[in-house]
Amino acid sequence: MDAVIRYWAFLSYSHVDRRAAERLHRALETYRIPQRLVGRHGPAGTVPARLTPIFRDRDELAASDQLGHAVREALAASAAMIVLCSRASARSRWVDAEVSAFERGYPDRRVLCVLLDGGPDDGDGHARLPPALRARFDGSAGLEDTAPVAVDLGDGGDGWRLGVQKLVASLAGLPLDQLVQRDAHRRHRRMAWLAAASFALALAFGTMAVFALRARDDARQQRAQAEGLVEFMLVDLRKKLEPVGRLDVLDAVGVRALRYYDSQDLASLDADALGRRARALHLVGEISDNRGDFASAGRAFDQAAASTGELLRRTPDDPQRLYEHAQSVFWLAMLQRERGQLGEAERGLRDYVALVARQVRLEPGKVDWRRESGYADSNIGTVLLDQGRADDSIQWFAASLRKARAVAESQHDTSDWLDYAQELSWLASARLAAGQLAAARGEREREIALYRRLLVQEPGNHQTEERLLYALRFLAEQHLVEGDLDATTSALDEADALAARLLALEPDNTGWIKSSAHLALVRTQVLRARGDAGATAQLALARGRIDGLLARDPDNFLWRRDLLAPAQLLAAAMAKDRVQAADLLAIALHELETLHARTPHDRRVRSLLAQAQSASGDARLQAGDAAAARRAWLRGLSLLPSAPATLEPDSRSIRAGLLARTGDQAAARADLAVLRRIDFRDPGHVTPADSGGRALADPAIATALARRTP
Numbered sequence: 001m002d003a004v005i006r007y008w009a010f011l012s013y014s015h016v017d018r019r020a021a022e023r024l025h026r027a028l029e030t031y032r033i034p035q036r037l038v039g040r041h042g043p044a045g046t047v048p049a050r051l052t053p054i055f056r057d058r059d060e061l062a063a064s065d066q067l068g069h070a071v072r073e074a075l076a077a078s079a080a081m082i083v084l085c086s087r088a089s090a091r092s093r094w095v096d097a098e099v100s101a102f103e104r105g106y107p108d109r110r111v112l113c114v115l116l117d118g119g120p121d122d123g124d125g126h127a128r129l130p131p132a133l134r135a136r137f138d139g140s141a142g143l144e145d146t147a148p149v150a151v152d153l154g155d156g157g158d159g160w161r162l163g164v165q166k167l168v169a170s171l172a173g174l175p176l177d178q179l180v181q182r183d184a185h186r187r188h189r190r191m192a193w194l195a196a197a198s199f200a201l202a203l204a205f206g207t208m209a210v211f212a213l214r215a216r217d218d219a220r221q222q223r224a225q226a227e228g229l230v231e232f233m234l235v236d237l238r239k240k241l242e243p244v245g246r247l248d249v250l251d252a253v254g255v256r257a258l259r260y261y262d263s264q265d266l267a268s269l270d271a272d273a274l275g276r277r278a279r280a281l282h283l284v285g286e287i288s289d290n291r292g293d294f295a296s297a298g299r300a301f302d303q304a305a306a307s308t309g310e311l312l313r314r315t316p317d318d319p320q321r322l323y324e325h326a327q328s329v330f331w332l333a334m335l336q337r338e339r340g341q342l343g344e345a346e347r348g349l350r351d352y353v354a355l356v357a358r359q360v361r362l363e364p365g366k367v368d369w370r371r372e373s374g375y376a377d378s379n380i381g382t383v384l385l386d387q388g389r390a391d392d393s394i395q396w397f398a399a400s401l402r403k404a405r406a407v408a409e410s411q412h413d414t415s416d417w418l419d420y421a422q423e424l425s426w427l428a429s430a431r432l433a434a435g436q437l438a439a440a441r442g443e444r445e446r447e448i449a450l451y452r453r454l455l456v457q458e459p460g461n462h463q464t465e466e467r468l469l470y471a472l473r474f475l476a477e478q479h480l481v482e483g484d485l486d487a488t489t490s491a492l493d494e495a496d497a498l499a500a501r502l503l504a505l506e507p508d509n510t511g512w513i514k515s516s517a518h519l520a521l522v523r524t525q526v527l528r529a530r531g532d533a534g535a536t537a538q539l540a541l542a543r544g545r546i547d548g549l550l551a552r553d554p555d556n557f558l559w560r561r562d563l564l565a566p567a568q569l570l571a572a573a574m575a576k577d578r579v580q581a582a583d584l585l586a587i588a589l590h591e592l593e594t595l596h597a598r599t600p601h602d603r604r605v606r607s608l609l610a611q612a613q614s615a616s617g618d619a620r621l622q623a624g625d626a627a628a629a630r631r632a633w634l635r636g637l638s639l640l641p642s643a644p645a646t647l648e649p650d651s652r653s654i655r656a657g658l659l660a661r662t663g664d665q666a667a668a669r670a671d672l673a674v675l676r677r678i679d680f681r682d683p684g685h686v687t688p689a690d691s692g693g694r695a696l697a698d699p700a701i702a703t704a705l706a707r708r709t710p
Helices: 015-030 069-076 087-091 093-105 131-138 159-172 176-198 200-244 247-262 271-290 294-314 319-338 342-362 367-386 390-411 414-433 437-457 462-481 485-505 510-529 534-552 557-573 578-598 603-622 626-638 649-661 665-677 699-706
Strands: 010-012 080-085 110-115 150-152 686-688 694-696
Touching: 010 015, 010 093, 015 080, 015 087, 015 159, 069 093, 080 087, 080 093, 080 159, 087 414, 093 110, 093 131, 110 159, 150 159, 159 176, 271 294, 271 319, 294 319, 319 342, 319 367, 342 367, 367 390, 367 414, 390 414, 414 437, 414 462, 437 462, 462 485, 462 510, 485 510, 510 534, 510 557, 534 557, 557 578, 557 603, 578 603, 603 626, 603 649, 626 649, 649 665
Parallel strands: 010 080, 080 110, 110 150
Antiparallel strands: 686 694
């Protein structure tokens, strides 16, 4: 180590995890690196015989949130940081402050994560990671060389021995396979000596038994090491490549892993090998899915399901095996959802619900299974909402909400209350889609009130502030739909202030940047409705944030659908002249047609494209081409559901306009009557009219309302 560096690592942990920290500290400092590896030169310098000292702080953060001088000195003198990740440490201001200070002051040094009770995606997102580390796991940190090693000491993870070996290899700068192999050889020699001393009278028999066992163990160990290395590489290398958009480097790894696992006979594998196989295949599937390679993702998830299914077949009444197989079924259903195969996704998620229900029946008192049951209901609701079945989704979200509340009231844990608030959010969105505007607003206000209470109890909790930011944005959009521009502006002001405060802490957090861009788009609509010239500047601000996001990930579907396309449509609608409007509309149409070709069943894309086709038809009519105008309007109508019950309010208003343009005045008035009944007042679609009602802002709708039919 460098002369300035006195410690091999700084161990950061919550006081709740003190016993685990003491055990790990002791294991690392007493670990003897195999003699044949000592003295080598590697990335961390000369390999020592032992990794000592390792700094372990024994104090907690004071009320001031400031790290003490001794801790800052220890951070400066540490070659790396080890973070014990658990639900307790994720809530610890002390741990988050230490991690933030280390990353900010020494970005070239490694941060190694040790998961005590679950993987990084267990439970509610990254619930076991301190806020300062979550960006590294979701790929938004933007750093090339400091992605954390994830060591899972929990059940079903690496286990204690391999976990310690991973940490030692990373700190000492040694290849993991060499360390594991040398350590195994050392242990085998010790075991052979003890066996010979204990069974000297049966030397011949004992020798044959030892060799037989060693041959069998070597074969198993070699397979375990190979599979462990695949899993290790997929986890660690993925975290390093994902932020810089180079997951393509892992393509060869994924292909080889799939071929390797294809050749295995599941019946010949023990439970540990099947578990490693399933975990590695899930990782291959996630990487392929993120890169849009649905074929490879499907193969990986199918093979993972075969592994977890075999484990479940062997022990059909084991709740843990049910849980593992449920995760495989869930991933397959989510892949189908991304492909737009919503019917298949729904069937898969119903199978997932049934598996979780069996877990709950077998262990009704286990809180983790009750949480999973709530998640399962919520996932069904989500895919139903995707299909435009808002009324059906409400029933599932309501059931998930009840389960989340029961867990939260029994556990008194902030993360469980955040789960409950998330279900309130989904229920509010479903009610809005179903046209239940007042009920949607009530659910949203309950969600926001809960976040405010949680922030009184835990001021500065960034996870809760993030959820509040999202909820305020949704509330602003709700007020806009109701036509209350003053309430919309008030919610926007609070959300903007919160977004600015969060982004000052973490400027590269793409989730917060995305919310900030959303807020700017909503404010653009408010200013435009008021005839304020500032709408143009606000739209430019939104585009700057959107362009910044897409510079990081040009192919991000959600950013293009939810931000870029709406901004392009707004720009076309706000154009100064007909030529500029036509050019901007052509850009928006091209973007939406591309998105539609990619995901033809996405209801949001179809609605936006229908809106663009409506504007395109208007432009063609103004140019004197009535036939082309009608073709564009009919194309727009074909994109929207024909069943009125499946229409969201904004889509219904778009359809009403298209129906009026194509001459179906009666159907247009029927849609408008529904919008009046639910008090839909979005200024982008409606304007005040006489006491007899309201007219949509475009002339075709005004004409449809003015006419009467027998």
